[in-house]
Amino acid sequence: QKEVEQNSGPLSVPEGAIASLNCTYSDRGSQSFFWYRQYSGKSPELIMFIYSNGDKEDGRFTAQLNKASQYVSLLIRDSQPSDSATYLCAVNRRDNYGQNFVFGPGTRLSVLP
Amino acid sequence: GAVVSQHPSRVICKSGTSVKIECRSLDFQATTMFWYRQFPKQSLMLMATSNEGSKATYEQGVEKDKFLINHASLTLSTLTVTSAHPEDSSFYICSARATWGRGTDTQYFGPGTRLTVL
Numbered sequence: 001q002k003e004v005e006q007n008s009g010p011l012s013v014p015e016g017a018i019a020s021l022n023c024t025y026s027d028r029g030s031q032s033f034f035w036y037r038q039y040s041g042k043s044p045e046l047i048m049f050i051y052s053n054g055d056k057e058d059g060r061f062t063a064q065l066n067k068a069s070q071y072v073s074l075l076i077r078d079s080q081p082s083d084s085a086t087y088l089c090a091v092n093r094r095d096n097y098g099q100n101f102v103f104g105p106g107t108r109l110s111v112l113p
Numbered sequence: 114g115a116v117v118s119q120h121p122s123r124v125i126c127k128s129g130t131s132v133k134i135e136c137r138s139l140d141f142q143a144t145t146m147f148w149y150r151q152f153p154k155q156s157l158m159l160m161a162t163s164n165e166g167s168k169a170t171y172e173q174g175v176e177k178d179k180f181l182i183n184h185a186s187l188t189l190s191t192l193t194v195t196s197a198h199p200e201d202s203s204f205y206i207c208s209a210r211a212t213w214g215r216g217t218d219t220q221y222f223g224p225g226t227r228l229t230v231l
Contacts, residue, residue: 032219034219044206046222
């Protein structure tokens with residue numbers, strides 16, 4: 001089992017709808033969780049991070065974390081064509097050697113006008 | 114938010130030459146920086162972890178003698194692709210780790226360097 005898994009997509013949603021992106025992780029010692037957005041030909045940019053169970057909202061974005069089920073999700077409300085990108089989930093955990101940052105393969109989102 | 118710069122943004126070179134890419138954290142100190150490579154339509158691939166003042170840690174399959182990493186200060190890491198060949202053509206992205214409160218680390222990415230080897 002890979003450490004961080006995401007559905008590769010593409011996930012297609014109509015403009016104005018809610019896009020739901022999911023991520024699962026294998027290491028229960030994981031402590032903090034990140035969502036990055038990567039446009040084609042560009043580098044990833046941080047959207048938000050979460051480290052407590054529950055929801056965290058930032059504008060149109062909501063991150064949801066459930067450590068018991070080992071999943072983290074990102075909801076994008078009122079999706080816009082400009083949200084079309086690849087979304088990377090990343091998990092950070094601390095071990096005896098320091099902190100280990102692991103990325104998922106990304107989910108490609110396409111918002112249709 | 115934290116800003117990471119990379120230079121150059123794009124480079125075209127002849128086969129056999131060496132290319133140096135700089136990665137700078139502009140408004141924070143980064144004891145650890147990471148170098149990634151990304152081929153078209155593929156995932157990020159971690160190449161190495163660069164630690165200030167010590168040797169870099171390379172991922173399996175990455176040639177340390179070909180991809181030289183130097184992290185001489187808390188704000189600068191460099192990647193040198195030595196004797197570049199066409200198969201080294203890729204998008205090279207660095208990131209810098211920032212440590213905030215509660216011991217939480219966050220990675221911030223530079224804009225990337227597109228390398229084309231002719």
